[in-house]
Amino acid sequence: GWRSRAAFKLLEMDDRFHFIRPGSRVVDLGAAPGGWAQIAVKRGAAKVIGVDLLPVDPVPGAEIIEGDFMEADMPERLQAMLGGRADLVMSDMAPNTTGHAATDHIRIMALAENALDFALKILAEDGAFIAKVFQGGSEKDMLDLMKRNFTVVKHVKPPASRKESSELYVIATGFRGEP
Ligand code: SAM
Numbered sequence: 001g002w003r004s005r006a007a008f009k010l011l012e013m014d015d016r017f018h019f020i021r022p023g024s025r026v027v028d029l030g031a032a033p034g035g036w037a038q039i040a041v042k043r044g045a046a047k048v049i050g051v052d053l054l055p056v057d058p059v060p061g062a063e064i065i066e067g068d069f070m071e072a073d074m075p076e077r078l079q080a081m082l083g084g085r086a087d088l089v090m091s092d093m094a095p096n097t098t099g100h101a102a103t104d105h106i107r108i109m110a111l112a113e114n115a116l117d118f119a120l121k122i123l124a125e126d127g128a129f130i131a132k133v134f135q136g137g138s139e140k141d142m143l144d145l146m147k148r149n150f151t152v153v154k155h156v157k158p159p160a161s162r163k164e165s166s167e168l169y170v171i172a173t174g175f176r177g178e179p
Pocket residue numbers: 003004006007029030031032033034035036037051052053054067068069070092093094095111
């Protein structure tokens with residue numbers, strides 16, 4: 001079985017959009033407890049590296065880095081482990097919620113923006129980026145940046161995401177590569 005409820009959200013999104021490609025290199029930001037990494041392996045990714053602040057029980061077929069994805073050497077370290085650039089950067093990261101809606105919103109959007117900056121550094125041409133965002137979707141600056149760098153950008157609410165939660169996912173495909 002899958003380790004997380006979150007796993008079903010990724011399955012539903014990948015069934016529709018097929019961003020986990022056989023033989024691809026995948027970075028999974030916010031990987032604990034490991035559900036998304038399990039799916040990436042199962043769907044045939046050649047390399048799967050998960051990053052989380054929390055420890056993750058070993059996921060057969062994946063490698064795990066325990067740490068903050070924002071550590072300065074992380075893009076280099078990941079590329080070395082992947083043996084090149086990534087085909088998919090997926091982020092299901094969420095901060096610890098404070099219970100204060102506005103603060104939680106700001107924090108989750110900051111994580112998503114940082115995940116995008118990170119993805120722009122390590123994606124290969126034609127790569128894809130997925131991130132958990134909030135409510136109305138990506139903020140304008142983030143959306144503009146994605147539209148400049150990817151050919152298709154859309155927001156989805158997978159059926160497995162609780163209706164009363166304001167989470168959404170942004171899916172950006174067709175990375176244009178470095179100018
Ligand atoms: N997709 C995962 C799965 O299917 O098992 C669930 C991910 S969980 C909703 C979000 C994770 O993001 C948490 O484990 C949290 O520790 C992690 N996280 C939050 N901020 C992070 C950061 N700066 N660096 C790495 N991981 C982070």
